[in-house]
Amino acid sequence: MTAAATEAPLVELRGVVKEFPGARRGDSPHRAVDGVDLSVERGEIFAIIGYSGAGKSTLVRLVNALEPVTSGSVVVDGVDVTALSEKGLRELRLGIGMVFQQFNLMDSRTVWGNLAFPLTVAGVAKAEQQRRISELLHFVGLADKAHAHVSDLSGGQKQRVGIARALATNPRLLLADEATSALDPDTTRDVLDLLARVNRELGITVLLITHEMDAVRRIAHRVAVMEAGKVVETGAVLDVFADPQHDVTRRFVGTVVDDLPAPDVVAALRERHPGRFVRLAFRSTSVRQSEAFAAFLRHGVEFELVYGGIEEIRGSSFGNLTLALTGDDAAVDAALAEITPVVAWTEVA
Ligand SMILES: Nc1ncnc2c1ncn2[C@@H]1O[C@H](COP(=O)(O)OP(=O)(O)OP(=O)(O)O)[C@@H](O)[C@H]1O
Numbered sequence: 001m002t003a004a005a006t007e008a009p010l011v012e013l014r015g016v017v018k019e020f021p022g023a024r025r026g027d028s029p030h031r032a033v034d035g036v037d038l039s040v041e042r043g044e045i046f047a048i049i050g051y052s053g054a055g056k057s058t059l060v061r062l063v064n065a066l067e068p069v070t071s072g073s074v075v076v077d078g079v080d081v082t083a084l085s086e087k088g089l090r091e092l093r094l095g096i097g098m099v100f101q102q103f104n105l106m107d108s109r110t111v112w113g114n115l116a117f118p119l120t121v122a123g124v125a126k127a128e129q130q131r132r133i134s135e136l137l138h139f140v141g142l143a144d145k146a147h148a149h150v151s152d153l154s155g156g157q158k159q160r161v162g163i164a165r166a167l168a169t170n171p172r173l174l175l176a177d178e179a180t181s182a183l184d185p186d187t188t189r190d191v192l193d194l195l196a197r198v199n200r201e202l203g204i205t206v207l208l209i210t211h212e213m214d215a216v217r218r219i220a221h222r223v224a225v226m227e228a229g230k231v232v233e234t235g236a237v238l239d240v241f242a243d244p245q246h247d248v249t250r251r252f253v254g255t256v257v258d259d260l261p262a263p264d265v266v267a268a269l270r271e272r273h274p275g276r277f278v279r280l281a282f283r284s285t286s287v288r289q290s291e292a293f294a295a296f297l298r299h300g301v302e303f304e305l306v307y308g309g310i311e312e313i314r315g316s317s318f319g320n321l322t323l324a325l326t327g328d329d330a331a332v333d334a335a336l337a338e339i340t341p342v343v344a345w346t347e348v349a
Pocket residue numbers: 020021030031032050051052053054055056057058059
């Protein structure tokens with residue numbers, strides 16, 4: 001992360017509530033966003049993950065003031081967006097790029113035409129437009145597609161155009177709402193890598209809305225998990241993966257990391273492996289597998305790895321390994337006592 005710790009967050013939500021009127025007259029209002037506090041630091045990629053209907057898209061629409069809040073405050077770059085005039089709103093949105101799941105491009109126009117549009121709206125002179133569009137196309141790897149019609153592009157190419165368009169007016173913040181959800185896995189990776197470059201090379205803060213935990217793992221620095229309009233967990237991506245607190249978070253983590261055996265799996269493993277089952281939790285600061293294993297050997301305890309794995313997130317390793325330990329009970333206890341300072345462990349019930 002490049003954010004300076006002393007700087008105010010780029011986006012700050014405090015007690016944000018958004019209600020929509022009930023479907024029928026007399027119905028109570030529907031709370032799509034229910035008291036959200038959230039800070040997006042300058043220079044980071046902040047992901048918001050949640051299942052469909054959790055309120056993610058609504059939250060994004062509050063950040064660029066496409067919808068008014070019901071209550072609470074939304075501050076973007078020091079400006080309270082809930083109190084802006086029309087002119088203020090235009091300025092706010094010039095500083096925010098948007099990338100959409102369905103690309104939202106003008107299909108009948110060329111790539112060039114799509115990129116020229118926001119520049120013309122922003123009053124950029126033709127010569128400057130030329131320079132800027134060519135720069136953008138090089139950045140997103142589509143220099144050879146300037147005169148192609150959008151309708152002739154693949155989904156991944158369309159999203160590259162979508163990202164280039166979002167960058168056209170040099171935004172400080174990029175809102176990517178399910179930007180990869182319509183793409184196949186390979187193309188998803190390419191587009192996520194491009195978003196990471198936008199962040200790293202251009203220093204643009206990215207707010208990534210997704211229901212895919214793999215996208216979070218791949219590029220985000222921090223993540224907030226939403227359920228039923230609330231943020232139920234927030235943290236550094238590595239911490240959330242290594243030690244998810246909330247059920248929803250555990251389910252999301254479980255979609256990409258499968259290192260905690262379910263009870264029925266444990267039961268099946270016990271039929272094949274004698275001994276005491278112990279789960280070692282390796283974290284970035286404590287990946288000392290060899291020390292743990294050496295302790296078992298010193299105490300004459302045999303161990304077998306029966307479940308788990310070690311994962312990597314941007315240079316940090318974490319994961320859970322379940323071992324079947326066989327040997328004298330006192331020896332197992334002594335070995336476990338010895339590894340306690342080195343690695344967190346729990347006996348699997
Ligand atoms: N304009 C609206 N009028 C009424 N209800 C709305 C409106 N927009 C969203 N909602 C409701 O608010 C809740 C949150 O919707 P939202 O689209 O923000 O969720 P989401 O997490 O982005 O899910 P998805 O990925 O499916 O879009 C849903 O129950 C939705 O039906």
